[in-house]
Structure formats: structure tokens, C-alpha cells
Amino acid sequence: MDRVAVVTGATSGIGKVTARELARQGFRVVLVARSADKAAQTASEIAAAVPGAGMETLLCDMSSQKQIRAAAEELRRRHDRLHVLVNNAGGIWTERAVTEDGLERTFAVDHLGYFLFTNLLLPELRRGAPSRVVNVASEASKLGRIDFDDLQGEKRYNGGLAYAQAKLANILFSSELSRRIAGSGVTSNALHPGAVASGFGLNNTGLLRFGMKLARPFLIDEEKGARTSIYLATSPEVEGVTGEYFAKNRPKKPPRNGRDPGVARRLWDVSARLVGLS
Numbered sequence: 001m002d003r004v005a006v007v008t009g010a011t012s013g014i015g016k017v018t019a020r021e022l023a024r025q026g027f028r029v030v031l032v033a034r035s036a037d038k039a040a041q042t043a044s045e046i047a048a049a050v051p052g053a054g055m056e057t058l059l060c061d062m063s064s065q066k067q068i069r070a071a072a073e074e075l076r077r078r079h080d081r082l083h084v085l086v087n088n089a090g091g092i093w094t095e096r097a098v099t100e101d102g103l104e105r106t107f108a109v110d111h112l113g114y115f116l117f118t119n120l121l122l123p124e125l126r127r128g129a130p131s132r133v134v135n136v137a138s139e140a141s142k143l144g145r146i147d148f149d150d151l152q153g154e155k156r157y158n159g160g161l162a163y164a165q166a167k168l169a170n171i172l173f174s175s176e177l178s179r180r181i182a183g184s185g186v187t188s189n190a191l192h193p194g195a196v197a198s199g200f201g202l203n204n205t206g207l208l209r210f211g212m213k214l215a216r217p218f219l220i221d222e223e224k225g226a227r228t229s230i231y232l233a234t235s236p237e238v239e240g241v242t243g244e245y246f247a248k249n250r251p252k253k254p255p256r257n258g259r260d261p262g263v264a265r266r267l268w269d270v271s272a273r274l275v276g277l278s
């Protein structure tokens with residue numbers, strides 16, 4: 001029977017390489033993407049690189065809770081059990097924007113997207129156990145703190161800090177999830193991929209885009225950037241390992257603000273309210 005891996009943000013950068021390598025390892029890979037054209041293009045690139053790859057596409061804009069719910073429902077129709085979920089879709093935005101759900105975009109896509117999609121797919125992941133949730137976070141989380149008084153940057157918005165907060169939220173979500181599903185056979189780990197020359201940051205204009213372009217020669221390539229995601233999704237070395245944060249295929253101490261179970265629990269409760277989960 002197929003082992004099924006779901007990869008969000010599979011149309012670019014780290015996610016695209018991760019999807020390709022999971023296909024190479026024999027997974028049936030679900031490419032989750034917000035653009036039908038990019039999804040089709042990615043699927044044909046992977047098919048060319050991995051002859052016989054088992055692949056399918058699933059459309060979902062992760063800024064929309066309605067679309068996340070519809071995508072989860074569609075996945076449930078297609079697959080009774082899932083074995084890997086790589087939460088990877090994300091970005092940084094210098095300009096504040098509000099999603100159709102009335103939420104600040106960075107918090108919505110980079111954190112609530114992971115939170116809602118995973119929670120909706122937990123029954124399928126449990127049925128697929130041993131199975132793995134892999135959450136692509138970032139060392140940018142070191143600069144973050146969960147500002148419960150202004151989670152959505154309504155009082156003050158800074159794109160870098162909003163990103164750092166969301167990536168810190170990935171780490172807190174990942175560890176809280178591991179506690180909540182302990183013993184289920186579903187593991188949950190977070191990771192830092194490294195500083196990667198991907199499409200990251202290039203959606204912006206101005207200083208950030210300029211800085212990302214300038215930095216490119218000093219960044220690692222997407223192949224290297226995807227290594228820890230692939231490792232956590234597939235390596236027998238991390239079978240059963242859960243609640244950890246990794247970089248370069250090794251466990252790493254999460255940043256100080258990412259280690260407090262009380263903050264993780266509170267963030268979980270607030271997030272559940274914001275996405276309408278009980």
C-alpha cells in the first residue's frame with residue numbers, strides 16, 4: 001500500500017525539493033499549492049526527475065481557513081491514512097495585510113495554516129501511524145516572542161518581528177502537539193532549514209528584497225535547505241522521536257521563548273479559538 005506524504009508550499013524552494021525527494025523514496029506525494037499552474041509545473045518537473053513518481057496536486061491557499069478545511073476534506077476523500085505531513089508553506093511580508101478571515105497574514109499563513117491543517121488531518125495521521133508531522137520553523141524565532149496582547153500586529157506591525165513570532169509559534173505548536181498526541185504513534189518535530197537561497201523574501205519590494213538578493217551568494221542552496229525536512233520525514237534514526245527541534249539533521253535546543261509549555265498551551269488555546277476548533 002502507498003505511503004502518503006503531504007507537503008505544503010511544494011511549488012518552490014525547500015518544499016519543492018522535499019516533495020521530489022519523498023517521491024524518490026517511494027512516497028505518494030500530495031503537492032499542496034495555491035496556484036494550479038505552479039502545481040502542474042512542479043508535478044511535471046518532479047515526474048521528469050523521478051520517473052514513475054506517485055504524485056497528486058491539491059489546491060489550497062493557506063491564508064484561507066475555508067480553503068484549508070476544503071483541502072483537508074478532499075484529502076480525506078482521497079486517502080484513508082496519511083504517513084507524513086510537512087508543514088512548509090510560509091513567507092515574510094513587510095506590509096501588513098489582513099486575510100479573508102480578518103487575521104494578520106503572517107500569523108494566519110505561517111502559524112495558523114500549520115495549526116489548522118494538522119489538526120484537521122490528525123485522524124488520518126493517527127490511522128497511518130507510525131506517521132510524522134514535520135514543521136518547518138526558523139532560527140528567526142530567536143528574535144520572536146508571542147505577544148498575546150497584540151498577536152496580529154494591530155497596534156504595531158513589523159514584518160520581521162511578525163515572521164519571528166510566527167516561526168516561534170511553529171516551534172511551540174510542534175512541541176505542544178507532541179504532548180497532546182503522545183502515545184499515538186504520530187510524531188511532531190520542528191526544524192530550522194538554514195539560510196536558504198529560495199524564493200523566500202522575494203515577494204517583497206524595497207529593502208528586504210534587495211537584502212535577500214544581496215545575501216544570495218552566502219546562502220545555502222535549496223537542496224541543502226531541504227535536508228533536515230527530508231531527514232525528519234523519512235530517516236529511521238528519528239523513528240519515534242518527537243517534540244524536538246532540529247537543524248542540520250541534529251537536535252538543537254529551541255530558543256528560550258520556545259521552551260515554555262505554559263506559553264505553548266496558551267498559544268494552542270488562542271489558535272484553536274481563532275480557527276474555530278474546540
Ligand SMILES: NC(=O)c1ccc[n+]([C@@H]2O[C@H](COP(=O)([O-])OP(=O)(O)OC[C@H]3O[C@@H](n4cnc5c(N)ncnc54)[C@H](OP(=O)(O)O)[C@@H]3O)[C@@H](O)[C@H]2O)c1
Nearest residue numbers: 009011012013014061062063089090138195196198199200
Ligand atoms: N529560505 C530561508 O532562508 C528560510 C529560513 C528559515 C525558514 N524558512 C522556512 O522555509 C519554508 C519554505 O520557504 P522557502 O525558503 O522554500 O521559500 P519559497 O521558495 O518562497 O517557498 C515558499 C512556499 O510557500 C508557498 N506559500 C506561501 N504563501 C502561501 C499561501 N498563502 N498558501 C499556500 N502556499 C503558500 C509558496 O507558494 P507560491 O509558489 O505560490 O508562492 C511556496 O511554495 C517557510 O516556512 C520559511 O519560513 C526559510
